[in-house]
Amino acid sequence: MKLIATGKQILLFLIFLFTASVLSAQGLSLTAELSDDQVWLGDSVQLMLYLQGSEEAISPELNIPGVNVEPLGGTVRSSRSVTSINGKVTEDIRKAYVCSYRLTPTSPGRIVIPSIEVNVEGQTLKSSQAVLAVREPAASDDFSLELEFDRNAVYIDERVYLKIGFFYGQSLRTLELSIPGLEGLNYESMPVDDERERYEILINGNPVIFGRDDKGNFAGLSALISIRPEMAGQILLQRSTASFESVSGYKRVQDFFGRIQNQEVYSRTVIPGNTTVVDVLPFPKFDQPEDFFGLSGDIDIDVVVTPQEVHIGDPITLTLNINKMNNPDVAIPPLGRYLGGGIDIPDTRASAAINGSTKTITQTIRISEDWVTEIPTITFPYFDPDAEKYKNASSAAVPLTVLETKIVTSAELEGVSQTGDPTGKVLLERKKEGIYHNYTGKKLLQDSIPVIERLQSSFLIKFLLLVPPAAFIAVLILTRIRPHIRRRASARIDKHRDLRKLKKQWKKVDFSNVHDVLKLFNRQVSVYLERWGLPDDDKLIHVLEALEAAVYGRVEIEPLQAQELTAEILILLDEGVKDAE
């Protein structure tokens, strides 16, 4: 009965554990949150998408009308906690992934952030809608943002300068400018004079250096931006705003010593800028040369050729510098058409180098005819926007001295370097940059231990190291020690056998003919001792001397004495065998 009760308790406990582990499985959910539900036009807010229950990286593409969306990336935000209650340890892992976006409204009013959908682990998750109120900035007497182009119209690729001025009559901080329309343009900020104080201000999120530029009673900051328009049309800058925190009042606070002081209270203010526009004119069609390829500026060209004394087929390096280009990115056509016949030019050439408004093209060429005496003049048509007409820029001809003929191979024409290998194979050189690829697959799931630990604890290694010497010892025992032991054991048996035989032979002997009997006994003992050696026994030596005296010394001896002598010698020999063992 007691056993059944205990069993029930265990069952209930296990059911609880089982249920708890199932319940702890987290559900998937997606939440969208705005960092602020109100924003000034020109300012931006952050939208964060919280994915709970999974660490899968999500980055849905957002298209919200009236809002510029910039993805800011995502990160894993999982948490793990371990609790111990009455000895029961519970681990709680909460998986989460967060990705965020910067939203910059482009028009005032109420903007609805629609429900966002993502597919995670086979499920479609939806966030709830959010609403963002966009307030239009109002002009202020204390602050102004002024934008001004230095001219009304420019040609494509001709630089136009935009002066941005911000003027203020009150303290402010965290100034940022938003100039919609500037993002897609090719622009750069011009350096500020050394004598002016410099400030770094963000324009559309990018830092630009401003210099101090006061105007009347207002303090001011200004920057000059150079814009190179790449398409005909209009550059219209409107709805520009300056966003900053300005003093909106004061509050009374008590300092450490109890003194009452006025402390400034800042609030966010956004003011609008003026609208400004510049027309971008296309290159005129009238009088446009047929081979015009988009070059503009106040172009001049120079050509450098090395060496100027060459054999036919020798490589020559031609360096072409095109200076004072409005747009150095303009693609230069292949040089073949400008150089004429007798000069081989490979299809490929090194990429051009750009330094400021100069473009440098380096081309390897080869002379293929002996009548070539110079690198001819290279002429490019270009448009001069200041003169508003097309012109030609030409390089000077470069004289060449062409020596005896040399056979030019196709590989040389292509500019491929040759090795000394007569087979014409190209020796590849290993680059020393970069890293090898990542591993994937099951290899990453296998648990492992450090090699040294693995080898130290490896039975196989120990086996392979210990078995050869063990085998050697076994062979040594079998080939050397065992035969020796066997020989020794066999000798001991033979010795016993010889002694036993001797003793048996002399057990019942007639000693009536004493002398002859002792002589025979002496011979047999001598044979035995010769084979097995004389034991180190003084008593035995003494009796053996007595035997020799009786045999060879003609000493008279009674038969009974002779019998006792032989018996004593046999006993001493037996003792000698036992002592030796």
Added chain:
Amino acid sequence: MRNRVIFSIISVLILINIAASLQAEDDGVEVLLENAEKAFRKGNELLDINPEQAAESYRAAVVFYESVISGGTVNAALYYNTANCYLRLEKIGYAILNYRRALLYDPFDRQIRYNLDYARDLQKNDFESRAENEILRILFFWHYLIPFGWKTIVLISANLIFWTAFILQQIGLRLRNTLIIPLIILIAFGVSLGFDIRSSEIEYGVITADSTIGRLGDSLSYESAFDAPLYEGVEFKIKQRRVGWILAELPDGALVWFEEDDCGIVEE
């Protein structure tokens, strides 16, 4: 009969619970690895067009790989992949640390060795090698050049050849000259492996902070040991550890103290 039913139910529940938890654990690791691989691949795709987002993806890959490792699954490939992510993030110190950890698990891997050498080339500090070290490196070149695993294979082979030749000589074949070469190899590699096993008990560290000051003692009040900071990726032997500080022997033999937070330990 009733007892038997209760025990049967208990057994089934235990088995289901164990199986569910094991499956969940395996699935968790696989998901983390899948996410890590995705993030790393995304980083590679974005590296040229949007380096900031690429870095974000590499950081995510590091978090996933390190989650797998901290979860108990450890192998050379995981450390190697983690190191590659750190290298893409230009965190040379963490990259070298993880490559060295990977080598503990697979010293034969050529990719790990190649990438480690590449990471070491990016390291900014240079140390003059000690003269005695250079001499030892020339005299005992096999000890320094051949990886532990290969040395073990050579030792086992030499051991087998030597004793086999010795046995054949005992049987009656004259192989005196044949014995000398494997005997020399056996001694040379045996001693080398002995040193390796002994040095495996030594802890190694790597500077993981962007830069750190090597000091003469274990406190910020001690003078700096060098006229310049040491940069991430400097490897050292750990001679002693005190609370928050590590006494390090640098490649040129200099002894300096580093703050523990600025370093990673290879053997963890």
